[in-house]
Amino acid sequence: xxxxxxxxxxxxxxxxxxxxxxxxxxxxxxxxxxxxxxxxxxxxxxxxxxxxxxxxxxxxxxxxxxxxxxxxxxxxxxxxxxxxxxxxxxxxxxxxxxxxxxxxxxxxxxxxxxxxxxxxxxxxxxxxxxxxxxxxxxxxxxxxxxxxxxxxxxxxxxxxxxxxxxxxxxxxxxxxxxxxxxxxxxxxxxxxxxxxxxxxxxxxxxxxxxxxxxxxxxxxxxxxxxxxxxxxxxxxxxxxxxxxxxxxxxxxxxxxxxxxxxxxxxxxxxxxxxxxxxxxxxxxxxxxxxxxxxxxxxx
Ligand SMILES: O=C(O)[C@H](O)[C@H](O)COP(=O)(O)O
Ligand SMILES: [Mg+2]
Numbered sequence: 081x082x083x084x085x086x087x088x089x090x091x092x093x094x095x096x097x098x099x100x101x102x103x104x105x106x107x108x109x110x111x112x113x114x115x116x117x118x119x120x121x122x123x124x125x126x127x128x129x130x131x132x133x134x135x136x137x138x139x140x141x142x143x144x145x146x147x148x149x150x151x152x153x154x155x156x157x158x159x160x161x162x163x164x165x166x167x168x169x170x171x172x173x174x175x176x177x178x179x180x181x182x183x184x185x186x187x188x189x190x191x192x193x194x195x196x197x198x199x200x201x202x203x204x205x206x207x208x209x210x211x212x213x214x215x216x217x218x219x220x221x222x223x224x225x226x227x228x229x230x231x232x233x234x235x236x237x238x239x240x241x242x243x244x245x246x247x248x249x250x251x252x253x254x255x256x257x258x259x260x261x262x263x264x265x266x267x268x269x270x271x272x273x274x275x276x277x278x279x280x281x282x283x284x285x286x287x288x289x290x291x292x293x294x295x296x297x298x299x300x301x302x303x304x305x306x307x308x309x310x311x312x313x314x315x316x317x318x319x320x321x322x323x324x325x326x327x328x329x330x331x332x333x334x335x336x337x338x339x340x341x342x343x344x345x346x347x348x349x350x351x352x353x354x355x356x357x358x359x360x361x362x363x364x365x366x367x368x369x370x371x372x373x374x375x376x377x378x379x
Contacts, residue, residue, distance in 0.1 A: 082343065082354060085368040088376045094342070094366070095377065100315040101126055102339070104300075105137040105147075107325030107347015108371055112273030115154055116346050118372020123156060125377055133162060134309060136322075138265035138299040138329055140167040140236035140280060143196035161312055166264040166280075166299030167193040169308050170234055171201035173298045178260055184231030187252045189245050189283065190238050194264065198234075206230065207245065214240055219247040230256050235287060235295060236264035237280040246286050253291050261291065265299030267329060271347045300324075301332035323371065325349055327362040335362070342366040 085091060103109060109119045126133055135147070135158060142150065144163045151158035167190075174180050180203065188194050188208035195208045206227060207213050226248075233249045252259050266281035280299075288294055298304050309315075317338040324330020325347025334341035343349060343364035353360050354367060368374075 082364045082367045085342075085366055085373065088379065091374050091377050094321065094374075095129060095131075098131070098319050098321040098340070100132040100134065100313075100320040102134050102136050102309070102320060102322045102334075103371075104322075104324035104326070104330045104347075105135055106139055107271040108323055108344055109135075109156065110154065111271050111347065113150075113154065114273040115156070116371055118370065118375045120156055121378070122371050122374040125374070127157065132313065132315060133158075134313065135163045136300065136305055136309065136333075137164070138166045138267055138280070139270075140165060140170065140193050140264035140299070141191045141239075142167070142193040143200070144168050146193060146196065164305055164308055165193065165197075166305070167197040167236065169305045170194065170236070170262065170264045170298045171197040171203060172308050173304050174198070174203055174232060174234070174262070175201045177304070178232065178262075180231050180260075183229060185227060185229045186232045186234050187227075187230045187249055188234050188236075189241065189249055189287075190234065190236035190264065191240075194234060194236050204229075205234075207248065209240075213245050213248065214242070215244055216242060217244070219244045221247075221251070224248065224251065226251050226255055228256065230259060232260040232262055233287070234262045234264065235280070235284040237270065238283050241283050246290075249287055250290050253287070253293075261287070261293060261295040263295035263297040263299075265329070266295075266297045267299075267326065267348075269348060271325070276348075300329040301336050303336055305333065306337045327353065327360050327364070331362050331364045334364075340365045342368065344368060344371055346370045
């Protein structure tokens with residue numbers, strides 16, 4: 081049963097117990113470009129208390145560097161080496177786990193975040209934001225010559241998805257021998273500022289259905305992101321708290337990594353998913369309405 085945080089002492093106990101605080105972004109710090117009330121003050125307070133603050137997002141639309149620009153624009157203190165996104169984790173996975181040969185390429189369904197991180201990792205790619213794939217024209221196989229050097233398809237959130245991109249990715253999967261099928265993450269929905277939108281998982285779903293195979297998903301709840309963090313930061317999992325808004329990614333990610341977890345209700349997960357007869361079996365250690373609730377620590 082999750083402990084419902086309510087009085088100041090509840091929040092003070094978190095400060096005593098945890099040195100490292102991992103923050104999911106969408107639905108915790110902000111929705112789209114709309115900051116969650118109190119987020120800035122709480123992050124500042126944690127830094128004043130000498131807590132290690134890290135950001136762990138499944139959103140692959142931005143690279144770590146372009147996320148830093150978003151943090152700056154919104155007035156949230158963050159340093160590039162504190163930011164971990166699924167685009168970065170995917171690039172690390174392709175180079176260090178899949179070990180894609182240097183003469184091979186990745187066909188990308190996704191945006192600049194993936195492209196920038198692949199480039200930074202020295203991985204060649206095609207597709208992505210290439211204008212040639214940005215079309216609503218009917219796709220014709222007669223005019224398509226697949227690139228034989230494509231050794232992986234990587235699919236992330238792509239707000240310009242179209243039939244041409246899906247068709248090319250599908251062709252690579254069925255035609256290029258051993259072509260890996262990878263997803264940055266599988267969030268079904270995306271918590272935008274004014275409501276829910278289809279998430280990365282809903283972008284790769286048509287491919288999964290056509291290809292009749294599931295991709296290897298790299299983002300939360302899978303451990304690759306935590307491995308990326310461990311490669312850059314020392315922390316004690318027993319004194320680390322994962323704060324998230326989605327049960328099957330953030331909270332499961334924390335559980336998989338041996339971390340305690342705090343669920344906030346400002347994003348995807350709603351009250352009825354954690355209480356009552358249909359409650360999810362994924363149970364966080366703590367629940368609070370919003371990250372802003374921790375402002376009580378300033379009083
Ligand atoms: O569809 C997606 O990719 C996700 O909804 C989204 O971007 C999740 O980001 P996070 O909550 O992990 O920051
Ligand atoms: Mg989230």
